[in-house]
Amino acid sequence: MRKTKEETIQTINLLLNTAKHYFTEKGYAHVSLEDIVQQAKLTRGAVYHHFKNKKGLFLAVFEDIQKEIGEEVEKEAMKSEDLWEQLLNGCRAFLNVASQPDHKRILLIDGPSVLGWDTFRMMDRKYSMNSLRELLTAMQEHKLIQVTCIDALTHTLSGAMNEAVLWIAENNESNETIEEVMKVLKALMLGVRR
Template identity: 50%
Template sequence: MKRSKDDAYETIVTLVSVARKHFTEYGYAQSSLEEIAAEAKLTRGALYHHFGSKKGLFQAVLESVQAEIGQHVEAEASKSDDVWEQLILGCRAFVSAAVEPQIRQILLIDGPAVLGWEAWRRMDEENSMRHLREQLELMQRQEYLKPVPLDAVTHFLSGALNESALWIAQSQDVGQSLEETMSVITLFLKGFN
């Protein structure tokens, strides 16, 4: 029994890894389940058994991307003991990760289009926005943040970060656009200090 669970886990990890590569390179619409299964050295049946559909596989890939971003944001934010700097570092880490080619297509372009806006937002709330809200709540409890409605600030800032990532990704100078974005975000956040 344990071996079959291990085999199933390995199959899932392989399919998600190969599918992520395809979804990044070709986008959701142009990715072929046959090619993903062939590259993974598995059958389409195995793919359907574990994910049910191309959309189910894409959702698993998006979930892994969001988990990866969450870990990256936490790691970057934890480089400081100062709660304001943690917030800024976390925002920078999110935007920097989101504009990476292996993430941008899946997270920002195909994610909302494939899963639908509501499903994508729910996943975003469970991952990035949850961490953002926790940081803002901690800052408010410690009186580093003015008493403002946390849900409103969280959604506002999350939307700004997502839109900024889309803008930066299309920019001719990603580095400069990232610095300009972080300057604006920092200025905005100082208004709540």
């Protein structure tokens, strides 16, 4: 029996949501495809058809989270017309969303080890770093920052925020911890402000 496009999308979303729940609760190593398909009331064939294997399903869940974070960062950044405010709003949104409990294990713990650093960095670049780079380039064009290498600044800020998110998550995502990181990020950016 052939499925409609809408049924296919529903199946994919059901698998992604079920897998996200299991990967969050148990971690990649402690989840079997059988757990996921039984909960979703589907067959292993559905996973193999849409994602090839458990790692492919994990990658799709990981990418979904990256996309969600990127969209939230963009939404929060655009609440201001001021480029400095956009940068700070985006940084704060990234710290808030990336450190949420349902993202911590998948994004920060299992992501790098399951997918490897190359894939992790590729996803980070696709959903976070490219937007950050675009904003920093606009800031440079408007003579708001005095940096000769936007790539160096982008990688430095991105790396700092990724590490800060780990620290925030370890400290139970407290608002005080996020505020401490924001103070440091503001001080760092003042160093390149024109």
